[in-house]
Amino acid sequence: MxxxxxxxxxxxxxxxxxxxxxxxxxxxxxxxxxxxxxxxxxxxxxxxxxxxxxxxxxxxxxxxxxxxxxxxxxxxxxxxxxxxxxxxxxxxxxxxxxxxxxxxxxxxxxxxxxxxxxxxxxxxxxxxxxxxxxxxxxxxxxxxxxxxxxxxxxxxxxxxxxxxxxxxxxxxxxxxxxTPPPAKGEPVNMRALLMFDALAILKRPAFLVFLACSCLICIPLAYYYGLTSNYLSNAGFEQAASTMTLGQMSEIFFMLLIPFFFRKLGVKWMILVGMLSWVARYLLFAYGASEQVIWMLLLSVALHGICYDFFFVTGFMYTDKVAPENIRTQAQSLLVFFTQGIGMYFGYQVAFGRFGKEVTGYGNLNEAISSARTIEELGVLEQLGRMFAVSMPEGLDATMLTNVMSQWKEFWTYPAFFAGAIAVVFFLTFWDKVSVAEEEGGE
The missing domain is CATH 1.20.1250.20 (MFS general substrate transporter like domains)
Incomplete structure (x- = not known):
């Protein structure tokens, strides 16, 4: 080094x-x-x-x-x-x-x-x-x-x-x-660039199921990435950006535990737990909305470590294991193309389309909260303490708040059921005895 x-x-x-x-x-x-x-x-x-x-x-x-x-x-x-x-x-x-x-x-x-x-x-x-x-x-x-x-x-x-x-x-x-260019002087291989060689791995039924389910589940996943900050601001969190970092903190924690869970659960159950965690996250958002149950909202954000590590990280490791060595890079690119590319793109379109049609009171409530909230001069420690706090201004229209939170409940219910349906399909159709843990342990 x-x-x-x-x-x-x-x-x-x-x-x-x-x-x-x-x-x-x-x-x-x-x-x-x-x-x-x-x-x-x-x-x-x-x-x-x-x-x-x-x-x-x-x-x-x-x-x-x-x-x-x-x-x-x-x-x-x-x-x-x-x-x-x-x-x-x-x-x-x-x-x-x-x-x-x-x-x-x-x-x-x-x-x-x-x-x-x-x-x-x-x-x-x-x-x-x-x-x-x-x-x-x-x-x-x-x-x-x-x-x-x-x-x-x-x-x-x-x-x-x-x-x-x-x-x-x-x-x-x-x-x-x-770091010199790794492929300097080599001819351009359009088959590799377009990931054509990696398509051969789709002949493996388990990988085909995994790729299809991974692509589809990224549609409901986009709801979290795109609209959680909007939801938290309506729920009274003053600093949504700071609140959402709870997810990354848990990501670090669960990343360290991945080798342990691989040995205990295996690929199928790791990915399935990741999928079901997305279901739990959206249900917590949905049912924590109407009654303003703050611990449910914070727990939903904190689940990000399981949601991300168990699904995405496990998926990359599984792909690396089952792909032939000469097409591993293409196989990883293929997975990114269908998940972070195709799946997420359509997910954002669906999520924001439904947001505009269903959460019609978002803007009015957000403006009412901002107008009613007084600007305070806070010290550094006090400001840090507010990063994960909820502060709903007094005098806010209770009827408006109730109506908008009901809209949010309906909004989050859809991705929960969507992710749940895909998890069921994955559970019933994915069968692969490959063990990533064995390779990890032997290195």
């Missing part, structure tokens, strides 16, 4: 996910508070579009012509400039232009996820990687806490924070360990 490589790569991971987490978690709340909720599906849909095209960019350009750290630097500088343009465009009310700018930014950002991993694996011992990758989750948490502390959960200023951190990382990337 090269001197200072671990430190530099940890900094890279921190800012990489800080730049994303600064705006992603509360974008829905921000758009809703500024009259742009109708553009939520397109804005969040920019991430899946980036995920769909990232493998092509990596295969055609990043892996062949330039050192990875230089490509990383250029992409973050371009993305940072684009993020800095968003507030001015959005505040002018031009939602369509905002979506186009965000899409351009995510086309720059999404390839850096693969690039960052490539740089890390090329310069670190394999067992050191998790110690570096965890700084990405810490960066996401730090961004959420800072956005909440600054009171920017409903402000387009989140893009100034994201843009500035992106530019900083862009400049810092040029100091990262030199």
């Amino acid at each position: 090269k001197p200072n490589a671990q430190f530099k790569l940890s900094v890279m991971m921190f800012f990489q996910f800080f730049a994303w987490g600064a705006w992603f978690a509360t974008l829905g709340q921000c758009l809703g508070a500024n009259g742009l909720a109708d553009f939520g599906g397109g804005a969040y849909g920019s991430a899946p579009i980036g995920a769909i095209f990232a493998p092509l960019f990596l295969g055609l350009i990043a892996d062949r012509f330039f050192p990875s750290q230089q490509v990383m630097g250029v992409l973050f500088l371009l993305g940072g400039v684009l993020l800095l343009l968003v507030p001015g465009v959005a505040e002018s009310g031009n939602g369509e232009a905002m979506v186009w700018i965000m899409t351009a930014n995510m086309l720059c950002y999404m390839p850096t996820l693969g690039l960052g991993n490539s740089i890390a694996f090329a310069n670190l011992d394999r067992l050191t990687f998790p110690k570096v990758r965890v700084w990405g989750t810490i960066g996401w948490i730090a961004a959420g806490l800072l956005v909440g502390f600054l009171g920017w959960s409903s402000s387009f200023d989140i893009f100034y924070l994201a843009g500035a951190s992106s530019v900083i990382l862009g400049l810092f990337s040029f100091t990262l360990p030199n």
Whole structure:
């Protein structure tokens, strides 16, 4: 391992996910508070579009012509400039232009996820990687806490924070360990770029079931990523961005427990528990809404560790296990294409479409809460204490609150049943005796 490589790569991971987490978690709340909720599906849909095209960019350009750290630097500088343009465009009310700018930014950002991993694996011992990758989750948490502390959960200023951190990382990337393009001089293989070779793995019935269920369940999953901040703000949480970091904190905890659960449960039950956790999360949101049961809402957010690690991380490990060695990269790209790409894209369209039709009182309640809430001068410790607190202003129209919370209950019930139906199909049709734990234990 090269001197200072671990430190530099940890900094890279921190800012990489800080730049994303600064705006992603509360974008829905921000758009809703500024009259742009109708553009939520397109804005969040920019991430899946980036995920769909990232493998092509990596295969055609990043892996062949330039050192990875230089490509990383250029992409973050371009993305940072684009993020800095968003507030001015959005505040002018031009939602369509905002979506186009965000899409351009995510086309720059999404390839850096693969690039960052490539740089890390090329310069670190394999067992050191998790110690570096965890700084990405810490960066996401730090961004959420800072956005909440600054009171920017409903402000387009989140893009100034994201843009500035992106530019900083862009400049810092040029100091990262030199990582030559891994496929330099090799001919372009369009079959590999388009993942055609990986389609052969679909002949394995269990993997076909896994891929189909993974794609479909990402539709209800998009509800959480896109609209939780809106819901929490209606429920009286003052700093939704900070509240949502509970999910990333639990993610770190459960990530450490994955080897243990693999040995105890196996692939099928790990993935099934992940799916059922999404069902539980949405039911907690639904039935915690009408009566304002705060512990249910916080528990739902805290379930993110199981929801994400048991489903996504297990899925990547299962894919790596069953795919032939020569097409493992393609197989992982295929999984990302169908989950983070196709599934999430349609999920955001469905979620925001139903939000606009069903939670019709969101804007009025949000405005009433903001107007009734008094601005207080708080010390640092007091401000930190408010990050996970609920404060519903006195004098708020109780009938309005009850009606809107009833709308939220109906809204969250749909993804709960959708995810539940897919979990049942997966339970009945997925049969694979492969053991990821055996390989992990033998290394």
